[in-house]
Amino acid sequence: MNEFELIKRFIAPFGAPSSPAGPGDDCAVLPPTRGSVVTTDAVVEGVHFTRRTFSLEDVGHKALAVNLSDLAAMAATPTWFVCALGLPADVETADVQALARGMAALAKVHGARLVGGNVTRSLQLSLTITAAGEARHPLLRSGAKPGDGVYVSGQLGDAAAGLELLREHATPSGDEARLIAAQRRPAPHLAWAHAAARDVSAAIDVSDGLLQDLGHLCLASGVGADLDSSALPISEALLSVSGSRARAADFALRGGEDYVVLATVPEARRTAFERRMGRAGLAAFRLGTTSRKAGVRLDGQPVGKRTGFVHFD
Amino acid sequence: MNEFELIKRFIAPFGAPSSPAGPGDDCAVLPPTRGSVVTTDAVVEGVHFTRRTFSLEDVGHKALAVNLSDLAAMAATPTWFVCALGLPADVETADVQALARGMAALAKVHGARLVGGNVTRSLQLSLTITAAGEARHPLLRSGAKPGDGVYVSGQLGDAAAGLELLREHATPSGDEARLIAAQRRPAPHLAWAHAAARDVSAAIDVSDGLLQDLGHLCLASGVGADLDSSALPISEALLSVSGSRARAADFALRGGEDYVVLATVPEARRTAFERRMGRAGLAAFRLGTTSRKAGVRLDGQPVGKRTGFVHFD
Numbered sequence: 232m233n234e235f236e237l238i239k240r241f242i243a244p245f246g247a248p249s250s251p252a253g254p255g256d257d258c259a260v261l262p263p264t265r266g267s268v269v270t271t272d273a274v275v276e277g278v279h280f281t282r283r284t285f286s287l288e289d290v291g292h293k294a295l296a297v298n299l300s301d302l303a304a305m306a307a308t309p310t311w312f313v314c315a316l317g318l319p320a321d322v323e324t325a326d327v328q329a330l331a332r333g334m335a336a337l338a339k340v341h342g343a344r345l346v347g348g349n350v351t352r353s354l355q356l357s358l359t360i361t362a363a364g365e366a367r368h369p370l371l372r373s374g375a376k377p378g379d380g381v382y383v384s385g386q387l388g389d390a391a392a393g394l395e396l397l398r399e400h401a402t403p404s405g406d407e408a409r410l411i412a413a414q415r416r417p418a419p420h421l422a423w424a425h426a427a428a429r430d431v432s433a434a435i436d437v438s439d440g441l442l443q444d445l446g447h448l449c450l451a452s453g454v455g456a457d458l459d460s461s462a463l464p465i466s467e468a469l470l471s472v473s474g475s476r477a478r479a480a481d482f483a484l485r486g487g488e489d490y491v492v493l494a495t496v497p498e499a500r501r502t503a504f505e506r507r508m509g510r511a512g513l514a515a516f517r518l519g520t521t522s523r524k525a526g527v528r529l530d531g532q533p534v535g536k537r538t539g540f541v542h543f544d
Numbered sequence: 545m546n547e548f549e550l551i552k553r554f555i556a557p558f559g560a561p562s563s564p565a566g567p568g569d570d571c572a573v574l575p576p577t578r579g580s581v582v583t584t585d586a587v588v589e590g591v592h593f594t595r596r597t598f599s600l601e602d603v604g605h606k607a608l609a610v611n612l613s614d615l616a617a618m619a620a621t622p623t624w625f626v627c628a629l630g631l632p633a634d635v636e637t638a639d640v641q642a643l644a645r646g647m648a649a650l651a652k653v654h655g656a657r658l659v660g661g662n663v664t665r666s667l668q669l670s671l672t673i674t675a676a677g678e679a680r681h682p683l684l685r686s687g688a689k690p691g692d693g694v695y696v697s698g699q700l701g702d703a704a705a706g707l708e709l710l711r712e713h714a715t716p717s718g719d720e721a722r723l724i725a726a727q728r729r730p731a732p733h734l735a736w737a738h739a740a741a742r743d744v745s746a747a748i749d750v751s752d753g754l755l756q757d758l759g760h761l762c763l764a765s766g767v768g769a770d771l772d773s774s775a776l777p778i779s780e781a782l783l784s785v786s787g788s789r790a791r792a793a794d795f796a797l798r799g800g801e802d803y804v805v806l807a808t809v810p811e812a813r814r815t816a817f818e819r820r821m822g823r824a825g826l827a828a829f830r831l832g833t834t835s836r837k838a839g840v841r842l843d844g845q846p847v848g849k850r851t852g853f854v855h856f857d
Contacts, residue, residue: 255764256685257617257749258581258677268571271626271662271674278665304570313584315628315672349584352591354667359628361584361674364571372569436570451568 234350241316241327244335245345259346261311266367270301273359276319282356284397287326289415291333294358297438299341299419300490304436305371306428307364309343309421314360317353330358341421370424370494375433375452377523379495382515384423386466387441389413391486392473406468417490424492426511430504434494440485441518442534444493445527452495455526458519460484484529495521547663554629554640557648558658572659574624579680583614586672589632595669597710600639602728604646607671610751612654612732613803617749618684619741620677622656622734627673630666643671654734683737683807688746688765690836692808693817695828697736699779700754702726704799705786719781730803737805739824743817747807753798754831755847757806758840765808768839771832773797797842808834 242254274280274294285293295312302309314334318327338345343362393414396407403411424434435448449456463483465476473479496504508515527534555567587593587607598606608625615622627647631640651658656675706727709720716724737747748761762769776796778789786792809817821828840847 257614257747258583258620258679258682260618260679260682260684261577261580261582261676263576263578264574264580265576267574267577269574269624269626269660269674269676270571271628271660271672273628273630273662273664273672275630275664275666277667301570305573307571311582313582313674315584315586315674317586317588317670347582347584349586349672351586351588353588353670354590357630357666357670359584359586359662359672361582361626361628363574363582366571366573369571369573371573434570 237324237327237350238348240324241331241348242345244328244331245338254345254347259311259313261346264365266365267310267363268302268305268307268366268369269361269363270298271359271361272297272301273357275357276355285415287329288333290358291330292337292416294360295334295337295343296417296419296490298360298362299343299421300417300436300438302362302364303419303421303424303492304434305364305366305369306424306434307366307369309341309362309364311344311346312360312362313347314345314358315349317351317355317357319354319356320352322356341419370428370431370434372433372435372448372451375448375454375495375521376497377454377521379432379497379521380501381445381456381458381518381520382494382496383437383441383464383491383518384420385489385491385514386464387437387489387491388469388479388482388486389466390417390488392469392482406471409466409468410472414488417488419490420492423513426508426513427494427504427515430496430500431494432497434492437489437491437493438487440487441493442484442527448493448495449521449527454521455524456519456521458527458529460530462516462518464516550637550640550663551661553637554644554661555658557641557644558651567658567660572624572626574659577678579678580623580676581615581618581620581679581682582674582676583611584672584674585610585614586670588670589668598728600642601646603671604643605650605729607673608647608650608656609730609732609803611673611675612656612734613730613749613751615675615677616732616734616737616805617747618677618679618682619737619747620679620682622654622675622677624657624659625673625675626660627658627671628662630664630668630670632667632669633665635669654732683741683744683747685746685748685761685764688761688767688808688834689810690767690834692745692810692834693814694758694769694771694831694833695807695809696750696754696777696804696831697733698802698804698827699777700750700802700804701782701792701795701799702779703730703801705782705795707801719784722779722781723785727801730801732803733805736826739821739826740807740817740828743809743813744807745810747805750802750804750806751800753800754806755797755840761806761808762834762840767834768837769832769834771840771842773843775829775831777829
């Protein structure tokens with residue numbers, strides 16, 4: 232199968248493009264915007280997944296999900312994305328269609344439109360996506376002030392625990408399967424971000440572990456933070472599988488790939504924010520508060536330097 | 545060196561970002577546009593270059609150049625780009641800085657702004673760029689009508705001949721060095737495209753070989769084309785190195801990676817177009833005309849199916 236046939240098969244599940252838009256010309260043509268945001272993120276075989284532990288639908292889903300999570304952190308509404316594929320020689324037409332199916336299903340949920348792409352040979356299967364969203368007032372990492380509440384949009388640590396289970400070749404129990412699903416199929420928290428946006432002073436998505444990403448937000452905002460370990464949102468599945476609250480808390484604090492939104496909310500907005508999220512049926516887990524004093528502390532103790540999941544060092 | 549330090553080193557040669565823009569948050573924040581275009585293209589070690597035959601500055605240059613060439617084909621003005629790096633374990637800080645230097649120099653020439661990126665480990669060095677441009681009236685592949693003139697913005701075949709020379713480990717002569725430079729350092733023809741745009745009915749960039757890319761334009765426009773082999777623009781260097789006009793013409797027709805613009809111009813605009821390009825000191829090589837009859841013919845003979853450079857089949 233040649234490059235052009237392969238591209239045709241890949242884009243089929245995404246439905247017909249509406250004009251003005253690609254794919255099919257040298258560039259995709261995009262409509263005017265009143266302000267947008269853009270992000271790029273890749274998933275690479277052997278680094279972010281293996282074909283033994285992920286289905287190709289999972290891979291297609293996750294490649295887009297990690298980009299949409301960046302859009303969620305800015306409270307942006309997904310608009311378009313492009314996908315560059317690196318395909319090893321043993322990847323067949325059916326494989327490419329499976330990647331596309333997983334990606335297209337998630338794209339449809341969030342209204343993100345595939346407008347272009349690229350295909351090249353490579354030794355590792357890789358998907359590099361660039362995704363854009365509309366955001367007239369994007370949330371930044373730098374807006375937190377001392378005394379803001381620190382919230383996350385969902386439970387922490389499941390995906391990292393799921394990764395360990397995948398490595399162990401386990402035949403998963405129900406709880407284990409939940410954690411593995413969190414690893415394979417992260418769900419970008421776009422609805423949460425849109426509901427929260429008006430009260431939020433700063434936000435980031437948690438991809439490298441809570442402590443590390445909170446550290447980035449604090450540094451960008453010029454604040455520190457105090458967290459309460461008892462407030463960490465830990466799923467029943469994680470608690471059950473990890474065997475102890477301490478071990479579960481370690482996944483929640485340092486495990487990567489949660490893809491929840493971490494947001495700060497000024498004290499003056501606290502009541503309105505918590506009530507509004509509650510009325511919308513959305514969890515808002517309050518972990519602590521930001522502080523004038525730099526650094527992140529857990530139950531009063533400074534957290535170490537090596538705080539999270541580092542893909543690369 | 546960790547991921548964050550490495551990113552800092554990579555972005556340094558690009559100068560400080562102006563607001564609103566990344567890098568440094570979950571997404572880059574982009575200004576409003578009245579219409580834009582976007583493209584994505586990757587260069588991968590062992591597929592598009594080797595570290596033996598390209599300097600890392602060459603690689604950084606070429607990764608951006610192939611994307612800017614897509615923008616040229618739409619007559620767009622480059623605005624922003626993002627760059628996702630796949631880095632093997634043996635790539636060092638100085639290597640990343642060399643990639644960035646080559647890329648930043650070209651970005652500066654064309655006013656393209658790095659607004660974000662991503663870094664991941666990989667077995668092959670790879671650079672996947674997504675680039676956008678402003679284009680209120682983008683040129684499409686689909687606008688040609690029968691009887692339009694077929695033009696290219698520069699000489700053909702040099703880069704493909706340069707690739708053969710690289711493979712042969714030659715100590716290059718002056719002519720050979722010119723061809724090798726065309727392979728390593730393609731120059732996107734943005735100035736040509738902007739000057740030509742008002743008279744052009746359809747355009748594409750020549751990346752997979754003249755015959756193949758002309759075939760794409762013809763298919764999109766629902767026309768055919770008749771070319772005159774004597775009109776092929778062939779450099780003195782290519783003629784000299786390839787040893788015969790016939791062999792040089794083969795590079796010009798089927799060789800890939802020219803990164804010139806192929807454009808069609810209605811007969812009614814011909815005189816104005818050719819004079820205007822001449823006054824601007826820009827070459828406009830007329831290769832033939834489009835036709836109602838489908839297919840591409842060279843000196844009256846249909847060209848074969850396998851017409852160009854296929855990265856992938």
